[in-house]
């Protein structure tokens with residue numbers, strides 16, 4: 384078994400979720416990877432799983448009430464915070480995420496999270512409505528913006544018996560993600576630009592031509608490269624995905640904007656991974672509507688009105704962006720779509736060799 388976490392102390396916070404019992408499995412999986420795990424329960428967490436279970440599993444004392452022994456806790460939370468290679472909150476309730484976002488320190492795990500400068504890794508578990516509530520999403524965003532890592536919850540049957548997103552990620556996946564986050568980066572210093580997602584070519588202010596690209600592959604690569612310490616810029620068309628941790632994120636809509644942002648950032652020392660699925664044709668709408676409509680739409684919403692017999696517009700070729708990067712540019716990572724920056728058959732790779 385690989386011992387990627389050998390010699391690393393992980394503070395594991397288990398909060399008051401119905402998934403708290405899986406916290407024990409998270410502890411075991413982290414220990415399987417060689418970590419020394421110090422578990423702590425919130426008072427609500429203790430309603431779901433006992434300190435005895437965690438103490439027996441980890442071989443370490445388990446803090447629940449930080450005021451149990453005031454002469455010790457002060458030392459304990461500061462010293463654990465200093466020694467921790469990472470602070471992992473799994474499962475994390477909506478309440479825990481809110482407290483971490485606001486810096487509220489009324490439980491041991493939150494004081495450690497404030498006192499440490501080690502990476503903080505959060506694995507949420509809650510009902511879908513709690514997860515997607517704007518308050519929770521704002522807290523997640525605030526934490527992400529501060530560099531906190533999230534291990535996305537899964538879709539499946541929830542405590543309420545409803546099916547939706549909000550199930551705690553699998554304990555082995557949480558342990559693997561912690562190991563990946565703490566792995567020494569082999570791409571330190573590399574500049575990686577990744578393009579992802581679809582582009583949208585406006586026809587008029589309310590309509591556009593696009594495609595079904597999800598952006599998932601580009602986002603996953605961006606996150607993986609960032610974890611390996613690359614300096615990553617992700618240039619993305621509109622997607623429903625959360626922004627990956629640790630990347631500069633540039634949001635674009637059209638192929639032209641994508642093109643401009645790439646050229647603005649691209650230097651000869653960059654790696655470029657082109658995974659966006661920009662619209663294959665840039666729309667040049669030659670409005671064949673008669674001048675009466677044209678006149679009216681200029682004064683109104685700008686939307687091209689319906690007309691009998693359909694609408695005609697010409698489709699021009701997509702801008703040849705690849706040709707604008709010099710032939711000998713160090714593009715070693717490549718796209719998977721036709722007509723993009725680089726040949727379809729080229730492989731995706733990271734490296735500096």
Ligand SMILES: Cc1cc2nc3c(=O)[nH]c(=O)nc-3n(C[C@H](O)[C@H](O)[C@H](O)COP(=O)(O)O)c2cc1C
Nearest residue numbers: 398399400401402425427428476477478479508509
């Ligand atoms: C049976 C039960 C299950 C719960 N499960 C969750 C959950 O999965 N996720 C969540 O965010 N809150 C859940 N809660 C609510 C939290 O326990 C509550 O917000 C608590 O204050 C969280 O405290 P903590 O974040 O300090 O651990 C549950 C409550 C009960 C009674």
